[in-house]
Amino acid sequence: VLLGVGGTATLFAVLYGGAVAYAGDGVPRGTTVRGVDIGGLSPQEAERKLVERLGPRASEPMTVQVGDARLRLDPKRAGLGFDPRGTVVAAGTRSLNPIKLFGSLFGGGREIAPKITVAEEQLRASLELVAEQVAERPREGSITFRDGTPKAVMPREGRTVDIVAAEQAIRAGYLSPEGITLPTVVAKPKVTREEVERAMKEFAxxxxxxxxxxxxxxxxxxxxxxxxxxxxxxxxxxxxxxxxxxxxxxxxxxxxxxxxxxxxxxxxxxxxxxxxxxxxxxxxxxxxxxxxxxxxxxxxxxxxxxxxxxxxxxxxxxxxxTTEEAKSLGVKEVIGTWTTHYVPAPYKNVNIHRAADLIRGSVILPGEEWSLNKTVGERTAANGFVKGLIINDGRLYEDYGGGTSAVATTTFNAAFFSGVKILEFHPHSFYISIYPEGREATVAWPYKDLRFRNTLDSAIVIDTSYTNSSVTVTFWGTKEYQVQAGKSPRRNIRQPREIVDDSVNCANQNPQPGFEVDVYRLLHKDGHLVKRETYHVKYNPADKITCKRPERSRQRR
Structure with missing residues (x-):
């Protein structure tokens, strides 16, 4: 018996010694990390292998699945990092415990999770962004009243990412070659179907x-x-x-x-x-x-x-x-006025008179901005305007409000000589000879406006008057500036073309050369020049247009 026991011990010692020698001093054999076998390698070799095999995967975008949606998650932005050395340390080295030692030789392999670093706030922020992109928000029950008829909108459940569980899924699935499915939770609406039915019956x-x-x-x-x-x-x-x-x-x-x-x-x-x-x-x-x-x-x-x-x-x-406030506004004298003369036409008289009536009486306090479009409103039949000739893209066409630019030009010049700050004005695309070169303005609802700011110490009151061939705009307040106007010679003169047009809306058009000009104003105060302002204006040529349908043609006047 003693010989038998001694022989068995000797055999065990031989086998154990062989196992220890075979296992070596490295990572236990059969150890894998995300499918990468590092068993039997020294700690340094195991770390190098993990860096080589899993390092690239650690920085690649991760695929996350939420329901039917697939998105990409950047590990770096999500605050995720791979710790190869920590992973090898966690894997450990060969054990002298006989059971563990022989198990590593004859048993199956062991898969260990990689050690990772996580920036908690970055990961949560990234997951919240994912949740926003894929969330199926619950639809609240409600009632609408379109067209005076109540309509019930029944509630519907939604679905959103479970952020806490998703964090755990990301930790567990990081560095896995497969995508990660993020868990979701049902988002219930606050308003139930029963509540919608009650509100419909009792109130709606x-x-x-x-x-x-x-x-x-x-x-x-x-x-x-x-x-x-x-x-x-x-x-x-x-x-x-x-x-x-x-x-x-x-x-x-x-x-x-x-x-x-x-x-x-x-x-x-x-x-x-x-x-x-x-x-x-x-x-x-x-x-x-x-x-x-x-x-x-x-x-x-x-x-x-x-x-x-x-x-x-x-x-x-x-x-x-109030009356007392109005009396203290300094409105006592003419500070700027201008008159525009035009060839009368029925549509011009209607539109010019209507626009002049609408701006008459405007009170602009110091610091306030005035807009012609806001004051006059859209040029429509309902607003008292009729159709007439307007300029659109360098051509004459018929539309509501034709002639209103005469009021805009007259107002611009009254503002110009009052010394207020011009905020916006748009010269016509081609020059019209009844207006001063460069000192004229066209308007179009709603994108072309005439605007100025009252930069004077007094309020401004706009007064208007008209005949069937002229319109006058006068600014009243307290005069602060003596304004001197001037202009440069014409330059870059361009000649018009000749066009024959057979369209239904054609209007005959006289030719006019295009040119550029600078206009300026000098503002004097108490005999001293305090400001010089220059406005550069470019006019396109007005082509000579001859209509093939004389009965529809109109001669611009």
């Missing part, structure tokens, strides 16, 4: 069942459904319950014309030229409906199908410009 349907009567101190006005319904909405509160909301300012703006007979609007002080001098027309205080109170009162009666009368009060409101 009764809300549009008929008009609302607004009552103010015994006077009444009727608001049709279409006036208030388009400003209705239903928004969820913190508990997911739909609450009605009525946009106060928008409702008041739409209903203002209907409500005007119930109110007394305040009137700003204005100026009127009497006996050749500006006179203040006194302001007047008013009593008006407050938009917020109107919205609250209307909203309160909308759940009712009968008795839909919203009672509101009038509140005092002062004018924006």
């Amino acid at each position: 349907e009764p809300a549009v069942s008929g008009p609302v009567v607004v009552s103010v101190e015994g006077k009444k006005a009727r608001l049709p459904v279409r006036t208030f319904a388009k400003h209705l909405s239903m928004v969820p509160d913190a508990q997911g319950r739909l609450q009605p909301k009525l946009a106060a300012v928008e409702l008041y703006a739409d209903a203002e014309e209907v409500l005007d007979p119930l109110q007394e609007k305040p009137q700003d002080a204005t100026f009127k030229i009497v006996g050749g001098r500006p006179t203040v027309v006194p302001s007047k205080a008013g009593k008006v409906i407050k938009p917020t109170e109107l919205a609250e009162s209307v909203l309160a009666v909308l759940p009712k199908r009968t008795g839909r009368t919203a009672v509101v009060q009038l509140h005092p409101e002062q004018p924006k410009l």
